[in-house]
Amino acid sequence: MATERFTGWVGKDASAADGNLVYEEFQPKKWEETDVDIEITHCGMCGSDLHTLSGGWHKPEYPYVVGHEIVGRAVRVGSKVSHVKVGDRVGVGAQSDSCGECDLCKSGNESYCDRFTQTYDGRHKNGDRSTGGYADNARVPGSFVINLNPYDKIPSEILAPMMCGxxxxxxxxxxxxxxxxxxxxxxxxxxxxxxxxxxxxxxxxxxxxxxxxxxxxxxxxxxxxxxxxxxxxxxxxxxxxxxxxxxxxxxxxxxxxxxxxxxxxxxxxxxxxxxxxxxxxxxxxxxxxxxxxxxxxxxxTAIGSRLEIREMLQLANDTGVKTWANPFPMDKVNDAIKAFNRSEARYRIVLVNEKNAEAHL
Structure with missing residues (x-):
């Protein structure tokens, strides 16, 4: 069986943090029936993305596909996932897995679990690398995919940066x-x-x-x-x-x-x-x-829980909190990185994957 490939913007060395990502194929995690495949329409740009690409926080493990403020549509849903169906608007934040069994996970503090998996720059339970949202598609364990249908007052470019920022x-x-x-x-x-x-x-x-x-x-x-x-x-x-x-x-x-x-x-x-x-x-x-x-x-604190994501989105949905979003076409991601580095985000850059976004208008 041929190795499955996705396409996205890949960082191959530290120069990627200066705006030198390359659009090419990459390998997602191997499909499991607990997973959800997402056709990405929007992905926020977080400072964590550039710290990771530059190797500022730790020794880098290139290549990277970064991005953990993901919004899109579920296009494939594993048989063991019950809260999402194909066609739902869904989102993913900075975490994509944890052990699910420890006291931290059971108390709604899974983001501090010792087996916490970052949405990129991490390893899934099966050993595969996690990959992020500067891409056309993402594959994420379904338990960390948030169904966004209840928050219908929040447009996707406003919602995406809330998933981490x-x-x-x-x-x-x-x-x-x-x-x-x-x-x-x-x-x-x-x-x-x-x-x-x-x-x-x-x-x-x-x-x-x-x-x-x-x-x-x-x-x-x-x-x-x-x-x-x-x-x-x-x-x-x-x-x-x-x-x-x-x-x-x-x-x-x-x-x-x-x-x-x-x-x-x-x-x-x-x-x-x-x-x-x-x-x-x-x-x-x-x-x-x-x-x-x-x-x-x-x-x-580092990042919040899935429960807190839902509480935050409900508050934003109810009160009208709106990201001050600065949209860039995803194919201009390198220009977006340069703008970010010039402190021109004012206040969150959002990459819009126009071909996928237009498909859902």
Whole structure:
């Protein structure tokens, strides 16, 4: 039997992160009756894609097909999959498998399972490499395919970036109590940060504050739902002026030189800072008394669960939260990468696989 092949945009070396992907065939995982094949219409571009292509987080294992903000149509559904049928609009986020048996999986925390499988740059249970959404098709274990039919108010180009970017901030906001009694700070207004502001507001937070280096994006922050902006370069006394004023901070910044000590000082007693930005190098050091003296908490999260994906999408469906999407044709993916590297996403680039999208109009 001939080896089955899909087609997509393949990264062959570190130059791929500069916009040098190659369109060619690649091998998906071997078909199992627990799988779903997806004809991809949209795929968001995440910073993780470029960290992986460049080898910034670990030694790379080329070739790669990246992309874990996938939306499309189910075109083949295994006999052991019951929640999806051929023709359904479906989505996949950053995770595509886990053991399903450990306490973490059983408690809805499968993204922290030791056998967690990333949608790309991972290995499936059968040993095959996982491949992502910069492609015409994807093959994913059905248990991690989300049926998107219930969220019919959200267009696919708006929905795709929520599958990872939106979830990355929604999960800690929900887990750490963003809502009517919490003053929430979001550090950084980029792809993650713009979701952070919108979801903090949609969850009913008492106050939403953007923390940024300058006021260049202040108008955008206010449109997204922020109440005010702390500009760390424009306000020399920002750390003392705003000390102990926030209950929860989501930090999307990934610089190893961020002023972490000062960020911690913005927390009220017993407040929590959640790190979601992932630098290539180490996190900066900080003054331990910023934690000890006020019983503050410093933690981190990576990605959310399937339950949280559904909760997030339902909230977006009900409240009208919309990605600030910047669409590119998928065949212009290398131009999209270059725009991303120039910080021109404003705020999430979405690759539109036009031949597949047009087929479903």
């Amino acid at each position: 939106g979830l990355t901030v929604f999960s800690p906001l929900k887990r750490y109590g963003a809502g009517p009694n919490k003053r929430v700070g979001i550090i950084g207004l980029g792809g993650l940060g713009h979701f952070g502001v919108m979801f903090a507001r949609a969850l009913g937070s008492a106050e939403v504050v953007l923390i940024s280096r300058s006021r260049a994006k202040e108008a955008d922050a206010l449109k997204l739902g922020a109440d005010r902006v702390i500009a760390t370069k424009d306000e020399p006394d920002w750390a003392t002026k705003h000390a102990s004023s926030l209950d929860l901070i989501i930090n999307t910044a990934d610089s190893p030189n961020m002023p972490l000590t000062e960020y911690l000082g913005l927390l009220a007693p017993m407040g929590t800072l959640v790190q979601v930005g992932a630098p290539d190098g180490n996190m900066p050091g900080f003054n331990g008394f910023k934690l000890l003296a006020k019983n503050r908490n410093l933690t981190g």
